[in-house]
Amino acid sequence: KKGNYEHYMEKEIFEQPESLTTTMRGRLIRGGESKLKSVVLGGLKDHLRTMRRSRRIIFIGCGTSYNAALAARPIIEELSGVPVTMELASDLLDRQGPIYREDTAVFVSQSGETADTLQALEYANSHGALCVGITNTVGSAIARGTHCGVHINAGCEIGVASTKAYTSQIAVMTMLALALGDDSMSSRNRREEIVDGLFDLPNKVKEVLKLDKDMKELAKLLTEEQSLLIFGRGYNYATALEGALKVKEVALMHSEGILAGEMKHGPLALVDETLPIIVIATRDATFSKQQSVIQQLRARKGRLIVICTKGDAEAVCPYGVSRVIEVPRVEDCLQPVINIVPLQLLAYHLTVLRGYNVDQPRNLAKSVTTQ
Ligand code: UD1
Ligand code: F6R
Numbered sequence: 001k002k003g004n005y006e007h008y009m010e011k012e013i014f015e016q017p018e019s020l021t022t023t024m025r026g027r028l029i030r031g032g033e034s035k036l037k038s039v040v041l042g043g044l045k046d047h048l049r050t051m052r053r054s055r056r057i058i059f060i061g062c063g064t065s066y067n068a069a070l071a072a073r074p075i076i077e078e079l080s081g082v083p084v085t086m087e088l089a090s091d092l093l094d095r096q097g098p099i100y101r102e103d104t105a106v107f108v109s110q111s112g113e114t115a116d117t118l119q120a121l122e123y124a125n126s127h128g129a130l131c132v133g134i135t136n137t138v139g140s141a142i143a144r145g146t147h148c149g150v151h152i153n154a155g156c157e158i159g160v161a162s163t164k165a166y167t168s169q170i171a172v173m174t175m176l177a178l179a180l181g182d183d184s185m186s187s188r189n190r191r192e193e194i195v196d197g198l199f200d201l202p203n204k205v206k207e208v209l210k211l212d213k214d215m216k217e218l219a220k221l222l223t224e225e226q227s228l229l230i231f232g233r234g235y236n237y238a239t240a241l242e243g244a245l246k247v248k249e250v251a252l253m254h255s256e257g258i259l260a261g262e263m264k265h266g267p268l269a270l271v272d273e274t275l276p277i278i279v280i281a282t283r284d285a286t287f288s289k290q291q292s293v294i295q296q297l298r299a300r301k302g303r304l305i306v307i308c309t310k311g312d313a314e315a316v317c318p319y320g321v322s323r324v325i326e327v328p329r330v331e332d333c334l335q336p337v338i339n340i341v342p343l344q345l346l347a348y349h350l351t352v353l354r355g356y357n358v359d360q361p362r363n364l365a366k367s368v369t370t371q
Helices: 008-014 016-024 048-053 063-080 089-095 115-126 141-145 164-181 188-209 212-222 234-251 260-265 287-299 332-354
Strands: 056-061 084-088 103-109 130-135 148-151 227-232 254-259 276-281 303-309 323-327
Touching: 008 016, 008 332, 016 164, 016 188, 048 130, 048 164, 056 063, 056 089, 056 115, 063 084, 063 103, 063 164, 063 188, 063 234, 063 332, 084 089, 089 115, 103 115, 103 164, 115 130, 115 141, 130 141, 130 164, 148 164, 164 188, 164 332, 188 332, 212 323, 212 332, 227 234, 227 260, 234 254, 234 276, 234 332, 254 260, 260 287, 276 287, 287 303, 323 332
Parallel strands: 056 084, 056 103, 103 130, 130 148, 227 254, 227 276, 276 303, 303 323
Antiparallel strands: none
């Protein structure tokens, strides 16, 4: 089943143009004539009104699924106008945090069987919230236990490290944002641009996968490192967290995703000539802030690797000292789907070079069904 690939993780990374295509199949409307470009999510159409009127949307998940929701949060807030809060399932349960009838609770889970997420679902349900599932597994406990939802249709994911499910989850939650916003005239152009961006996304993922060799080269340079920091912000704060999660869980290297806006509040103290730091600085509204983060890291002689938009190498690194990874530009809210790919490839190659088990990382299980 692995075909030409050594490992499932590698296969699933390279499958992403196809898995994204299946995720979106039948759900995007091209427009034309008098029809608008839009989306159809069959499982949600009778519940969108309730969701739009809810007091807040709470995203609940663990690990990679939480990170995917974090990536989609800005566009859901922008297009729906409903405040979005984020909950790691275990933390919500530990706190027994307040949930109300007027809330929409969205449960994100690849397997649909994660114990903490499932228990949080029971908890939210008992408090009267509308419970929505975003799962990859038809018939799973979370798919069955939610009032409605969307299957991400990414296909079976075998590698313990989640890759293609992550990008498909972001695609689905972006479609959810479009569906929630489609009663608004003022955001119509924005929504149509995002629909166009979704249509083109599989091609752009194909393009970014060509960085495989470069990421292998980078992995060679980093093989012996103890630690790797990843700075991101805005849409790509989630990319930083997810990239670091991949590196630690499969390559067994300490890695931390850091919100760049927090740099001066502690992490800057770690910066020296030896610690490798990846900075995500692709084009969006936060670009100039990331440029100044790069300057400040350089002023401390930080060992930087910058992920930027194609053609921006000069703009992010005027003296050519840092390593630069250029990725194709897509609509800002879809950029996390592109930006995670080189980090998935980096984690994969680091793992192989360090001699660890790619598909069955030490101490981990694909589906965490106990607490
Ligand atoms: C559905 C069919 C799909 C068919 C399409 C044709 C299923 C599983 N899907 O897809 O095969 O091609 O119609 O129009 O038969 N749900 C939850 N919780 C979840 C996920 C889903 O309650 O976590 C519910 C949805 O609200 C919906 C049903 O499961 O009632 C199917 O969801 P989904 O597969 O996303 O719906 P469609 O895309 O319409
Ligand atoms: C990381 C990873 C885990 C899962 C987490 C939630 O690569 O796979 O962090 O994302 O255990 O699992 P699901 O999405 O099945 O609820």
